[in-house]
Amino acid sequence: MHQLIRQALEQRAAANNPVRIALVGCGRFGTSVAAQISQIPGMLLVAAVDPKIANGQSALEAAGWTRTQWQQVESAKSAAVAADTGHAVLGPDEEILDLLNIDVVVEATGHPEVGAASALRAIRLGRHVIMVTVEADVTCGWALANEARSQGVIYSLTAGDQPGTIMELLDWAQTCGLKVVAAGRGTKFYPSDADGNPSEAFGRYGYNAELVERRRLNPNMYNSFRDGTKAQIEMCAVSNMTGLPPDVRGMHQPSASLHDIPMLFTSKAKGGLLENEGVVDLANAVSLDGQTLVPNHIEIGVWVVVTSEQGLIREDLSFYGLPTDPSGERALLYRPFHLCGVETPVTIAQAALLKTPTGTPQNQPTSEVVAVAKRSLSPGDVLDGSGGKNVGGIIERRSIVARDKLLPLGFAYGAAVNQQVRSGEVIPSAAVPRQTGTLVKLREAANPARDSSK
Known part of the structure; x- marks a missing residue:
């Protein structure tokens, strides 16, 4: 190509x-x-x-x-x-x-x-x-x-960007005839950053004022990198391009080195974390202590765990040096970088x-990113979107979002809540006024019966 x-x-x-x-x-x-x-x-x-x-x-x-x-x-x-x-x-x-x-x-x-x-x-x-x-x-x-x-x-x-880079790797794997067990990206998620404030984002990265001004950096965007929201958004994009759902709300996001990934992202029956294979997830570069980094991590890279029904091919994946699980049935494809x-x-x-895309969503979404309160909210408090001080986002299956009438994160920009929402709770759609912009019109035109953003 x-x-x-x-x-x-x-x-x-x-x-x-x-x-x-x-x-x-x-x-x-x-x-x-x-x-x-x-x-x-x-x-x-x-x-x-x-x-x-x-x-x-x-x-x-x-x-x-x-x-x-x-x-x-x-x-x-x-x-x-x-x-x-x-x-x-x-x-x-x-x-x-x-x-x-x-x-x-x-x-x-x-x-x-x-x-x-x-x-x-x-x-x-x-x-x-x-x-x-x-x-x-x-x-x-x-x-x-x-x-x-x-x-x-x-x-x-x-x-x-990670969603497109994952799609390129995943497309290559599927074109080769490999079966995708899980697909994801690396993160560097410190638990202490979960309720991060955009006013502190550049300091947490160690960026000085000259760099911020020269490169036109957005504090909310960089806060969304640190509080985990951006990774949730990006894996939702991959989910909707591939049809691969999250295994659980918010994904597992375990601490993992490169060699841990094919062992962790396999079914529980095979010693892994997954209830179901064929999912999206994240591999965290931060150790379980919440402070140090895992050796040989994949913080800014992307990965796909694959297998094959053909035994000779599984043997070849291991023979040519790919990290595998102990059984040799699951192998890791990865790219250690992305270049935005x-x-x-x-x-x-x-x-x-x-006339071809790098990656494009399927006709209907598999997943959504729902808004989560980063602190306790009272009526009149304004949601400030991805990377804000009041709200973050986590991935959930679209069917559950529609069933439970949860608020997609895209509608949490400038809307004031009309009820109490406790810290850590997913915000219901009923907690904000009905919106009327392009997002709502597009969603309702595409599938009015299932839209939960009221």
């Missing part, structure tokens, strides 16, 4: 007909995407959207545009005029993109409602969408994917040139 992509991009570059890309959301991830696009002949970033104009300017500069080569605009019409004179454009919202010649939109705002609306607008304009905002994907990604199919365009999560932003151009090219 990569050879096909390179050849197709070389042809586009030779014909002076690059894949034309718009970036919506220019924080750290988005700016890294812009920088990497600048290194690939046959691709061109033509527009950047961010309410913080300085962020968009940084993205355009990273993509190689000098100050005289781009224009700040306020409307679709002025953007079209600027583009006609060969300028890149920068503006505060995605409406400026409406009249432009764009092949692919990269959605990287990090906000579920904004991300869903931006993606839907792009799809209905006939543009492929690369969804970096996983928070939106787990709330309505299946509906966006179905809309994209109806419009004849691609909706995809991105290579380089750096690998997104691969997904852009797949969508634009091969």
Whole structure:
């Protein structure tokens, strides 16, 4: 596939007909995407959207545009005029993109409602969408994917972020004829971080003010990395792309080295943790003491535990050095890294040139991420979304979320609760007012009978 992509991009570059890309959301991830696009002949970033104009300017500069080569605009019409004179454009919202010649939109705002609306607008304009905002994907990604199919365009999560990287590894395994027992990613989850506050996030990482400012870091996003919510969101995205559910609410997330993973993520009958095989989960790099790290961990990597019904193949998996369980029946495939932003151009090219996604949700979701109170909440307290001080998220099967009318995390952004919720409780949908934005409309249009976000 990569050879096909390179050849197709070389042809586009030779014909002076690059894949034309718009970036919506220019924080750290988005700016890294812009920088990497600048290194690939046959691709061109033509527009950047961010309410913080300085962020968009940084993205355009990273993509190689000098100050005289781009224009700040306020409307679709002025953007079209600027583009006609060969300028890149920068503006505060995605409406400026409406009249432009764009092949692919990269959605990287990090906000579920904004991300869903931006993606839907792009799809209905006939543009492929690369969804970096996983928070939106787990709330309505299946509906966006179905809309994209109806419009004849691609909706995809991105290579380089863990969900896309897991999908690449899992797709390879299944193409080889291997059976997937479990799929997941590494984490570095300290129990003391579970109720973390975004105001403390950068300090817990040891980041200084210069780095935070230069790389446009978002405190809520980095808090979601530390309090565990982001890993739950990302594995929900994998669940909905693959149909693999969590084994239990929130997953097991045991402390595990690389060599522990194939032993832990197998059925209880075979000495593992799982009630059922064929699931998503997490391998924690933090030891049981909650302070030190496990040797030979996979904190920023991804993994898939596989097996085969063919005995010779099981023997070969062990023979060629893969970590296995004691029986040799379960083997570990893994990639020890992921490169956010750096690998997104691969997904852009797949969508634009091969008309295939890195990974896309199935027609209906397998799982949701539900909102959990990080502290006791009283009527009037405002939920502040993923990485906030009041709320976090954990994965649960969609059927249980619908049955028990639990609040998806995507609806916990700015809503005030109307009842007491104890710390650690999953928040019911009835605890917040009914919402009416793009997320709700997409979900209800896709499956009104099962939607629990009332």
